Amino acid sequence: MNWINADRAAVIVAVLALLxxxxxVVVSIFYGHRQAHIAAAAKEEARRSADAAERQASIAAEAKAAAETSAAEAHATRRMEARRQHNAGALKDLTLRQVxxxxxxxxxxxxxxxxxGSQPYDYEIRNDHPSPSARFATRGTIKPKGAAKIVLRGMFPGIRIEAFFNGECPCDEPDSPRWHWRTTYDVEPEREGTTAG
Structure with missing residues (x-):
């Protein structure tokens, strides 16, 4: 070990320190490159996640708009059906006969x-005379599959009568504050009755 002296030992230490x-430096560069690659991959993953979240938000907004449109269409359809049933209600069930x-x-x-029909209806029948003092009315309730005889005094052939009805109806739009349905009948007697003395 004669060849190791202080100068050679210093050189060896310096060479080892350099190595x-x-x-x-090599390890630092390797790990730095690896960390940069990991950071870039994380950034790309975050960008993809943000894009996916944006797409999900867009899909959710479109689904909400479609649901609102569908609900509005369903509501309009329900209202139209209720109105159709309203229009078909008492006026299809009730007929005037044997005048x-x-x-x-x-x-x-x-x-x-x-x-x-299959439900009772309240009714008011009156003559359609222009003078309020000449208007006569009668009221009552007619049962399902039943009939009501109505006598109107002071009536002449060719005069119309007004009929007002109430009964169950799926709609929420009454035609008037008091009566749900209103119609008119042209009165033409089928035959003339006996003349009272």
Whole structure:
């Protein structure tokens, strides 16, 4: 070990220190490159996640808009169906039959109102006379599959009568504050009754 002296030992230590430094730089570069690659991959993954989240938000907004449109269309369809059922309600179930005129000092018009439906209806029948003082009305309830004989005094042939009805209806839009349905009938007696003395 004569060849190792202080100068040679210093050189060996310096060479070893240089090798350790180079190794440290190489390792640092390797790990730095690896960390940069990991950071770039994480950044790309975050970008993909943000894009996916944006797509999900867009899909959710489109689904919400489609659901709102569908709900509005369903509501409009329900309202149209309720209105159709309203229009078909009492006016399809109730018919006026057997019109008869009895002449005398106060002519009387007898009509029979028939209910072909499955529910009762309240009714008000009045003559469609322009003068309020000449308007006569009668009210009542007609049962399902039943009939009501209605006598209107002071009526003459060719006069119309107004009919107002109430009953169950799926719609929420009454035609008037009091009566749900209104219609008119042209009165033409089928035959003339006996003349009262």
């Amino acid at each position: 350790v430094s180079v190794a440290a 008869e005129l009895r002449l005398g000092r106060a002519p009387e018009l007898s009509v029979v109102l028939r209910n072909e």
